[in-house]
Structures are given as structure tokens and as C-alpha cells.
Amino acid sequence: MSRLPWLLLLLLPPPTSTTAKDPRDTCPLLCDCDHDQKLVRCEGVQVISLPDRVPSTYETLLIRNTSIRSVAKNSFRKMERLVNVEFDHNPHLSTLEKLAFRGMKKIRLIKFASSPQLTEIERGAFTGISNQFGLKILFEDTPIRRIHGGAFRNAHSIRELSISGVDLALSRHSFASIRQLDFLTVSGVVLAEPELFSNSTRFHIVHIRHSEFDLPPRVFHDLSHVHHILIERSRLASIAPDAFSGLTTIEVIELSGNNIGSISARAFTGVENLGQLKITRNTIQELDTSESVLSTAWQTRVEENTLNCTCDLKWMTALSETSDVNFCGASGAYRSVRSFALATCAMPSRQKQSVAVPVIAVTSLSSSLFLSFSAALLSCFCFSSHGFCLISQC
Ligand SMILES: *[C@@H]1O[C@H](CO)[C@@H](O)[C@H](O)[C@H]1NC(C)=O
Ligand SMILES: *[C@@H]1O[C@H](CO)[C@@H](O)[C@H](O)[C@H]1NC(C)=O
Ligand SMILES: *[C@@H]1O[C@H](CO)[C@@H](O)[C@H](O)[C@H]1NC(C)=O
Numbered sequence: 001m002s003r004l005p006w007l008l009l010l011l012l013p014p015p016t017s018t019t020a021k022d023p024r025d026t027c028p029l030l031c032d033c034d035h036d037q038k039l040v041r042c043e044g045v046q047v048i049s050l051p052d053r054v055p056s057t058y059e060t061l062l063i064r065n066t067s068i069r070s071v072a073k074n075s076f077r078k079m080e081r082l083v084n085v086e087f088d089h090n091p092h093l094s095t096l097e098k099l100a101f102r103g104m105k106k107i108r109l110i111k112f113a114s115s116p117q118l119t120e121i122e123r124g125a126f127t128g129i130s131n132q133f134g135l136k137i138l139f140e141d142t143p144i145r146r147i148h149g150g151a152f153r154n155a156h157s158i159r160e161l162s163i164s165g166v167d168l169a170l171s172r173h174s175f176a177s178i179r180q181l182d183f184l185t186v187s188g189v190v191l192a193e194p195e196l197f198s199n200s201t202r203f204h205i206v207h208i209r210h211s212e213f214d215l216p217p218r219v220f221h222d223l224s225h226v227h228h229i230l231i232e233r234s235r236l237a238s239i240a241p242d243a244f245s246g247l248t249t250i251e252v253i254e255l256s257g258n259n260i261g262s263i264s265a266r267a268f269t270g271v272e273n274l275g276q277l278k279i280t281r282n283t284i285q286e287l288d289t290s291e292s293v294l295s296t297a298w299q300t301r302v303e304e305n306t307l308n309c310t311c312d313l314k315w316m317t318a319l320s321e322t323s324d325v326n327f328c329g330a331s332g333a334y335r336s337v338r339s340f341a342l343a344t345c346a347m348p349s350r351q352k353q354s355v356a357v358p359v360i361a362v363t364s365l366s367s368s369l370f371l372s373f374s375a376a377l378l379s380c381f382c383f384s385s386h387g388f389c390l391i392s393q394c
Helices: 004-011 311-318 337-344 348-353 357-362 367-381
Strands: 031-034 039-043 060-064 084-088 109-113 135-147 156-170 179-192 200-209 212-215 223-232 235-239 248-256 259-263 272-280 283-286 299-303
Touching (some): 311 337
Parallel strands (some): 109 135, 179 200, 179 212, 235 259, 248 272
Antiparallel strands (some): 031 039
């Protein structure tokens, strides 16, 4: 008879407070444990540090609205079975120490949302995780301003790494020594140092967007086996010679929807084994020579860009499929590069009697001069049609 209460106790769900005997199954102080969701939630300003351990069958740790300031080295050494760790609304969280997540073999998601003081990712912060499965590391609404070299050193099997920065500086070796990263998405970049990706391999997509920076030489040096590098909707004051050199075995390099100051000659040389170079829908101020799009790519597509048309672009007419599908900006009356060049930049044999001669001389002078000259030429060549100009009409 006296056994009955014991039986009842066994049938009850596991205790959620400190009553259990085995400390490994105790819900941590100031946290609550949802057995059905396998979720440990530590919430509120009174929480000032991470729990030491969580009950062994629980998979998710949610740290919300706490006063926690840092994630110390080896924070999870007694929580190796966690699958998800989420930090949400932690106004004081500012430091992720080196080896903070070491040994989390089962981890699949590490997420930081709304952590306004978390502005740097330190060297080694994501080193030593030893994840057995694809891992997502996400920073959302968290204004990362600097990623230090070696932040992800020796990381591997990253399913997704997504960082929306604010005035973000990428230090040399920011993404160095990573083996396999499927989706890398970075925004808010204002500075990129050379050699961001040294010794990294097997990336599916490197996606940089909504950024404003210069591409110096050798940014992608020593990155190999990449499916796609996409730089999108960014402002790139200049793309240096050799910006992409040292990349090996890459399917596509794509620049799309950017506002680009200048693409240097030989910007894309030094890429080994490149499938496709795509430069589409950008506004480009300077693309002086054919060498600006020179590469060893199997296929080069330069399309739907808006260029600052001058007669320096005449080289493009040698490829009619390129000069027909790229367009001039206002100074070239939005015509295709080809019709601009045909109308404006006379053939050498005709130069003597052609009005186009002054334009060739003037392109290196001030833009206002150039604009007024080209406007005069437009009325001369194009008064009767849109985008189709006959030299004989002048
Ligand atoms: C954080 O906690 C404070 C007080 O404990 C509460 O007033 C506030 O609404 C909480 N904020 C969020 C985002 O949960
Ligand atoms: C890259 O690998 C080489 C050879 O193993 C090593 O000497 C170098 O220090 C590594 N660079 C980085 C940034 O890890
Ligand atoms: C077009 O190019 C000329 C010469 O390179 C430059 O002076 C001018 O500012 C450019 N125009 C625009 C709109 O960028």
C-alpha cells in the first residue's frame, strides 16, 4: 500500500524545479524548462550569466532579455548536446570570447538577434565547435562593426553564416581557414582588407550585398572550390587590379545591380579555372579598356549595364553582342553603346571632316564640357529618331 504514492510520482512528468535528485536533470536557476519542446528558457534582467548545464535531454537554450555581458570561453562544455542556442534581446551582450562554443558536437543553430552591444566578432570566437552536422550561425539586428582575423578559424560544415553589419570592417583573414560553407551572406560592409578567405575551401555562395567599399587586390586570395561569388546592390568606388586573383576553381563571379566607380584593367585576371564572369545591371563610371573585363572565364557576360559613354568605350563595339546590350547614361542619351559609338566616335578615315573629332579630344576634359559637346552632337545626329542615329544626317 505504501508503494502507491511512489508509483504516482514516477508517472508524473519530470520535475521542472530544483526538487530532482540528480543535478544533471535539474532545470537551472532563473530558467524554466519546457519538457515537451525540450526547451530551456532563461529570461529576464536578473539573469546575469549563462547556466552551467541544462538537463541532458534538452535541445534548445534560449537566452532572452537578460543582463548577460559575455559568452566566455568553453561556456558550453557541460551542454554538449544542445542543438540550438539562441540569444534574443540581450542589451548588454558585448563579447564572444575565443572558443566560446567549443565542443558543441550536436549544434545546428547559433543565433544572435537584437544584441545592440555585440559589435565585434573576436578571433577564434567560432573555433573548436566540432559540429557533426551543418551549422547555421546567424546575426540579426545586431550591428557587427568588425570581424577579426581568424574569427571562424578551422570552422567546418557551416550551412549558413549570415551577418548583417553596420559600417562593417572585414579584417584580413576574417573568413580564413573554413572548410565548407554553403551560404555566406554579409551586408553593411564599408571596409574589406585583402586576403579575407585564406585557406578556405568549398563555399557554395559568397553573397555580399548592401555594402559600400573598395575591392582591393587579392580579397579572395586562396579561396578555392566556390560555386558563386555574388556582389549585389552595393557601391564599389573601385575594383582594383587583381581584386579577384588567387581564386581557384570557381563557377561564377557575378556583379549585379551595383554602382561602380571604376573597374581597373586586369581586375579579373589571376582567377584560375573560372566558369563564368557576369557583370550585369550595374552603373559603371569607368570601364576604360577591354582589359577591364579580361579574364580566363569560359564565358563572359557584360549586359544591361549603364555606362558613362565616351569614345574610350569604342573597343566594346568590336563585340556587337556586348555593345548592343549595354547602355549609356544621360551623357550618352541612354542609347546603346554601339549606337553611341557609331554616331559619336567617327572612324579615323572620316575624322578630318567629322564634327565628332572635338569629342574625342574632349573626353579627358571636364565632364561639363563633354556633356555640352555630346548634347550638340545629339541634336546633330539624332533629331529624327530615338536610339537610332545616322551619321549622314549631320
Ligand atoms: C524585458 O524585461 C523587462 C522587465 O523584466 C520587460 O519590461 C520588457 O518588456 C522585456 N523585453 C522583452 C523584449 O522581452
Ligand atoms: C594557410 O595555410 C598555410 C599552409 O598550411 C599556413 O602556413 C598559413 O599560415 C595559413 N594561413 C592562414 C591565414 O591560416
Ligand atoms: C564620365 O566620365 C568622364 C571622364 O572619365 C568624367 O569626367 C565624368 O565625371 C563622368 N560622368 C559621370 C556622370 O560620372
